[in-house]
Amino acid sequence: MKALENRMSNYVDVNWLDMKLLRELPHKIEIRRPGEDIVTIGEVSDSVFVIEKGWAMRYRILDDGRRQILNFMLPGDCFDLMSLTAAKSDHSVVAATEVELRRIETHSFVAAISKSPKLAMAFWWVAIQEQAILREQIIRVGRRSASERVGHMILELNRRLAFSMGEETNFVSLPVPQALLADALGLSVVHISRTFSKLRSKGFIATGPEGIEILRREELAKLSDFDNRYLHMEKLRLAS
Amino acid sequence: MKALENRMSNYVDVNWLDMKLLRELPHKIEIRRPGEDIVTIGEVSDSVFVIEKGWAMRYRILDDGRRQILNFMLPGDCFDLMSLTAAKSDHSVVAATEVELRRIETHSFVAAISKSPKLAMAFWWVAIQEQAILREQIIRVGRRSASERVGHMILELNRRLAFSMGEETNFVSLPVPQALLADALGLSVVHISRTFSKLRSKGFIATGPEGIEILRREELAKLSDFDNRYLHMEKLRLAS
DNA sequence: CGCGGGTTTGAATGAGTTCAATCACGGTGG
DNA sequence: CCACCGTGATTGAACTCATTCAAACCCGCG
The missing domain is CATH 1.10.10.10 (Winged helix-like DNA-binding domain superfamily/Winged helix DNA-binding domain)
Known part of the structure; x- marks a missing residue:
């Protein structure tokens, strides 16, 4: 949670956002070894993840083995907000190093952001920033x-x-x-x-x-x- | 509105989404000639746009004149949902052909999506699709x-x-x-x-x-x- | 007819790839 | 302790795909 807090405190007033709400959300902490998939292409994810430690990356493999890494995800980054629409993922996410993940089930996440417009806006901002990085x-x-x-x-x-x-x-x-x-x-x-x-x-x-x-x-x-x-x-x- | 309706009716049940709400939102129709900027890099936009006719594109110019077009925007596409966070745009949007635009002010747009969770989800989906196109x-x-x-x-x-x-x-x-x-x-x-x-x-x-x-x-x-x-x-x- | 924007073609050049060999280093087993 | 791996970084040489520059071409339009 530290990384996400650090990050958010850089762009919102310290006590503006109730991090407590987020911190107390039901979740599981998971560890992935380097090379282990976190999200697999084609699957429908039922969770939102926050990276606590380590690096992960989105990527796709082409038919003949070429690989394109779309972006790196660092501590404090969140994904996949796509899961909110229950769409199939069009790419995979894999642990680049050993990674510690916070997994929050979609329905609790949705419940939290519908209770707190502030939190919703903060995550909207996260999506905006990710788009900018993709561009x-x-x-x-x-x-x-x-x-x-x-x-x-x-x-x-x-x-x-x-x-x-x-x-x-x-x-x-x-x-x-x-x-x-x-x-x-x-x-x-x-x-x-x-x-x-x-x-x-x-x-x-x-x-x-x-x-x-x-x-x-x-x-x-x-x-x-x-x-x-x-x-x-x-x-x-x-x-x- | 036709293009957006066509598009949305392809992925939501016809009467599931109250298009009326969207259609009746206060807006202005604007025309841009080819080459005219719609959003300029560095500016904070106060509106969301829907393309009614024509093609537009996001782009950025590098210091020495190289240009990268990020993506094309076709009839029915919406932008810039970024305006919801009042962030400065990191790229420009320009009309590629003659373009007809529906301009909706951010505050009315926000009011509409907070009234209708269905509408909000539909636009969330639009953002997801755009991310996929960027990837x-x-x-x-x-x-x-x-x-x-x-x-x-x-x-x-x-x-x-x-x-x-x-x-x-x-x-x-x-x-x-x-x-x-x-x-x-x-x-x-x-x-x-x-x-x-x-x-x-x-x-x-x-x-x-x-x-x-x-x-x-x-x-x-x-x-x-x-x-x-x-x-x-x-x-x-x-x-x- | 002639101009201008856009497309096409040719020849020379260049940035980045491929293949293959070498190197550096940490870990492992004898 | 040392030989032996295996992974990743580096280097050289040949090659390829795409760029650049320049000229020709095409076509709609005043």
Whole structure:
């Protein structure tokens, strides 16, 4: 719950939202090992999930084995609000690292948001933010060069992690192999590696086994045309 | 309103949803000429729009002039439900052809959906479908070849147009220049043209000034790995 | 007729892929 | 303690798909 609270407290007044209501919702905590599916394509989910710890990702496999990762989901992210309409999922969600999940059954979730318009609005906002991340992903893979893609992704992950941790840092923990970045950015593993070494040699980043350190944020942001406004991390205002 | 009614009647029981409520909502009808912005990046919108006639598109321009079209919006599509949270738009929406719009002010829209949970659920579904289209777009530009992208896009437009027209056809009216397809699919205009002629020479499609005719739907769908389930065009079920 | 937007074609170039080999490192079993 | 794996990162060379630039073409329209 910590990550979600951190996140929400960044855009709503601390005591504006009754987190208690959410925290006390009936739920189960589940653990998934890396590679285990959380939601499988074609299935109708009856639950909403909140990621407590670890990374997950949405993905789809094409007929010949190509894989596209749609987006990464970090602590504090919620899915699948799609379950509210009982639609079949058009993609799978898998644990990228070991993941701790809070599972809330759809009907209790619906009950909670219909009781609290504030909570409903907060989750509406979550959906908005996710859409924005998807759109940014389209732009990344559609019109950006390899270095721009990599730089942009690093900065996005850094902002989102900072947002859910509640603290600034130039370090991006990257608990996933480069192959996953490749499938997220529509590049080959080989080229991801080459791009990293290019960014390293230019002094923009340093890489280690644990993750990436951003050495020159400004230049990197300029190079990759990164503008974090799309993440909508400013305080939320309610529509009258 | 016709297009939206057609569309909704395809997935909800005809008299299940009180379209009257929606139809009688205070609104203004507006016309935009091709190229005119409907929503501008950075602005906070106070209205929800429904496209009555014509095509619009979401897009973003990068610093050096590259453009990415995020998706096309056809008759019956709604936007921007984002306005409910009074967030600044992270992209622009522009008329691709001459467009007829129904503009509903956010506050009347919010009033209507809070009165009618059915209406709210219907619009929630609209948001779900749009997310699915965005995800499919990511897969298209991230992991598909040029011919797959073009074929897949043709089939998507065909399904969506059929859905909003309420009638089957193998013809896809394409009232926009190839340059727009290029910016949507992350390809150059030249390559779009070459790809079309490849698809033509294989006998999959025929092109004319008005649009595209699909000659061999099955083969084309196979070639482009198109599976229309993501469009969620089946009847809606309500979550208890 | 001639102009202009859009499409098509050709030739040269380039960014990213593929294949294959090598390297680095942590873990395992003898 | 050390040889032996296996996974993931890196590098080189050949190749491919798509881009760029430039010219030609097509067609509706004033």
